[in-house]
Amino acid sequence: MSAHALPYRPHNHQACVTQALADARSICQQQNVRLTPTRERVLELIWQSHKPLGAYDVLAKLTSEGHNAAPPTVYRALDFLQQQGLVHRIASLNAFTGCTHAGEHHTGMFLICRACGNVLELTDASVSTAIQNAANAEAFRAETVTLEVAGLCPGCQAEKAV
Amino acid sequence: MSAHALPYRPHNHQACVTQALADARSICQQQNVRLTPTRERVLELIWQSHKPLGAYDVLAKLTSEGHNAAPPTVYRALDFLQQQGLVHRIASLNAFTGCTHAGEHHTGMFLICRACGNVLELTDASVSTAIQNAANAEAFRAETVTLEVAGLCPGCQAEKAV
DNA sequence: CGTGCAAATGTTATAATATTGCACTTTTTG
DNA sequence: CAAAAAGTGCAATATTATAACATTTGCACG
Ligand SMILES: [Zn+2]
Ligand SMILES: [Zn+2]
Ligand SMILES: [Zn+2]
Ligand SMILES: [Zn+2]
Numbered sequence: 321m322s323a324h325a326l327p328y329r330p331h332n333h334q335a336c337v338t339q340a341l342a343d344a345r346s347i348c349q350q351q352n353v354r355l356t357p358t359r360e361r362v363l364e365l366i367w368q369s370h371k372p373l374g375a376y377d378v379l380a381k382l383t384s385e386g387h388n389a390a391p392p393t394v395y396r397a398l399d400f401l402q403q404q405g406l407v408h409r410i411a412s413l414n415a416f417t418g419c420t421h422a423g424e425h426h427t428g429m430f431l432i433c434r435a436c437g438n439v440l441e442l443t444d445a446s447v448s449t450a451i452q453n454a455a456n457a458e459a460f461r462a463e464t465v466t467l468e469v470a471g472l473c474p475g476c477q478a479e480k481a482v
Numbered sequence: 483m484s485a486h487a488l489p490y491r492p493h494n495h496q497a498c499v500t501q502a503l504a505d506a507r508s509i510c511q512q513q514n515v516r517l518t519p520t521r522e523r524v525l526e527l528i529w530q531s532h533k534p535l536g537a538y539d540v541l542a543k544l545t546s547e548g549h550n551a552a553p554p555t556v557y558r559a560l561d562f563l564q565q566q567g568l569v570h571r572i573a574s575l576n577a578f579t580g581c582t583h584a585g586e587h588h589t590g591m592f593l594i595c596r597a598c599g600n601v602l603e604l605t606d607a608s609v610s611t612a613i614q615n616a617a618n619a620e621a622f623r624a625e626t627v628t629l630e631v632a633g634l635c636p637g638c639q640a641e642k643a644v
Numbered sequence: 645c646g647t648g649c650a651a652a653t654g655t656t657a658t659a660a661t662a663t664t665g666c667a668c669t670t671t672t673t674g
Numbered sequence: 675c676a677a678a679a680a681g682t683g684c685a686a687t688a689t690t691a692t693a694a695c696a697t698t699t700g701c702a703c704g
Contacts, residue, residue: 356699
């Protein structure tokens with residue numbers, strides 16, 4: 321059901337967006353929450369961007385298409401989308417990105433290219449396990465994990481080599 | 483040489499601070515960089531707090547003790563301290579905490595209690611390895627890792643149970 | 645149907661976090 | 675000492691996020 325983005329490969333991105341929106345509608349229906357036009361449009365804008373979008377980037381796009389929006393409009397939509405697991409906030413960028421594992425219970429790990437800005441979301445069991453073990457060893461009850469790795473994606477490594 | 487804080491146990495914290503400052507002076511001397519009075523005072527303020535301190539918290543303390551400080555004063559000191567590996571920025575809190583492994587080459591993992599606000603910095607080889615492996619599997623060259631785990635520390639779990 | 649509640653949105657203002665640019669001072673270096 | 679580099683003071687501004695309250699919309703219920 322989920323649209324798993326192919327890492328770093330060119331692809332028909334509009335298909336990703338369409339799939340993500342369809343998934344979102346389905347998830348919201350199941351959860352009996354309302355994916356209102358504003359919320360859906362915000363989700364679409366975030367998905368359309370290949371790079372994480374700041375709240376004010378979203379706001380600017382909404383404004384430019386005639387939507388009478390203010391910061392709370394955007395932040396409320398983003399809060400909703402996060403709660404439904406449809407987008408993630410990247411703390412190290414103050415930006416938001418569409419979840420590529422929506423509907424699956426997961427903790428995301430993000431590979432953020434510092435050159436091109438692209439972000440790849442992963443789920444890796446051995447990482448999750450290691451983190452849980454480390455927390456347990458300190459008797460710490462882990463609830464939410466923020467794991468963001470900055471570096472160079474394959475494409476940008478190649479460019480540097482040239 | 484480093485002052486490794488005892489996790490979540492009461493301790494003579496002034497000793498931690500003194501040790502951390504001594505370590506910092508030594509590290510800066512080795513690196514041939516200048517731990518100026520402002521920088522040293524900012525580091526001390528951060529260490530004196532048990533919880534991560536926001537830049538404007540630091541600024542307020544400096545101001546209250548007569549230092550003629552503005553935001554750039556603090557951010558510059560913090561940038562310096564981060565570069566020297568003496569403090570870490572906690573992205574999910576927009577706050578700063580003293581590094582308990584200063585001088586050691588390490589990637590920190592932070593256990594952040596959402597109840598009491600305390601932060602414990604860990605280094606865990608199996609976590610680092612798992613993250614590196616996951617990044618390598620995507621041909622991603624990892625450079626900096628942000629790993630912040632929010633949850634409940636042992637003490638606050640106990641309180642909840644009461 | 646209405647009527648009434650809860651959820652969602654609009655609107656204004658403001659808070660919190662962070663950076664830019666430029667002048668000035670201190671430290672280092674030759 | 676003089677020049678260069680590093681650090682600081684200072685004012686303004688940029689960026690990110692929230693508070694507070696009025697208004698509208700969707701929906702359950704009678
Ligand atoms: Zn996800
Ligand atoms: Zn890249
Ligand atoms: Zn550290
Ligand atoms: Zn606690």
